[in-house]
Amino acid sequence: QGYQRVWAGLRGLKLAFYRMPQDQEPLEVLDLGELVTVQAEGGALVLRLKGQEVTMKVESWETQEMWRGFIFTMAKMRMPQDLALLPGHNVQLLEALREERERRGTPVSPASPVVPSCFFQVTRDEAERLLEQSAGRGNLLLRPGGHGQGFSVTTRQQLDGTARIKHYKVKKEDQGYVIDGETQHRCSSLADVVQFFVRWSKGSLQPLDPEYSTHL
Incomplete structure (x- = not known):
């Protein structure tokens, strides 16, 4: 059908295609910095880059969604809002986003504040999703503040059967x-900040376990 069977690997903004999985030299490398859109169309994944269009087919719909999610996230440094993935896959994607943000960021200086283990390099929306998908592993996390200012605490509690999410500067x-x-x-x-919320809620708020992803 005009397709060539290849293996693909994604590292940051580089999407490389290989003839065999053990190959060291790629057949082609796409620069996702040039990505305009990535969409599922007609059972395939269509990447539209500046001056180029690439169509990929994978073995299952779930794998296609994973590729779409990772490609978009690495290119735009945020998760797409319309992904249909299992909670564990979403957590993998959020963790990859956190690692990539750290990789692209500046090195941490000795003067940087020591952050608790429940600190996650996520946005407000990503924090809400992360707490929703990791129920039972904690319902409070610390994250960067909006517009790069300070920090924020995001909490999620079930009250009268309704999830209530709050953000604190x-x-x-x-x-x-x-x-x-x-x-x-x-x-x-910052550790005292986290403990304040635990004490204030009489223990109903608990920091999100950073190892949650290994249990999903």
Whole structure:
């Protein structure tokens, strides 16, 4: 049908195609920095890049969705909103996004704050999704604040059968951190910020286990 059987590997913005899985030299490498769209069309995955269009077919619909998710996420540095994946696959995608953001970011300096294990390099929307998909592993996480300012805490609780999600701003000050709410609370460290929410909720809020993905 005009298709060539190849193996593909994705590393950051480079999508490489190989004749055999053990090959070191790729047949072709696509620069996903040139990606305009990636869409499922007619049982295939169509990548539209600037000046080029590539059509891929994979063995199953689930695998196609995974490829679409990873390609879009690496190219745009955010997850697509219309993915139809199992929770475990979404978690893999979020973890890949976190690692890629760290890889592209600047090295952490000694002066950078020590972050608790429940800190995730995710956006507000990604934090909500992550807590929803990791029920039972924790319902509180720490993340970067909006517009690169400070930090934020995202929580998710089931109250009367309804999921209630809240976001709290955490500001950095000379002597520590301030949780911005109806009443401001000062903490000496980010770990203290997390523990404040645990104490304030009488234990109903618990930090998200960073090892959750290995159990899914």
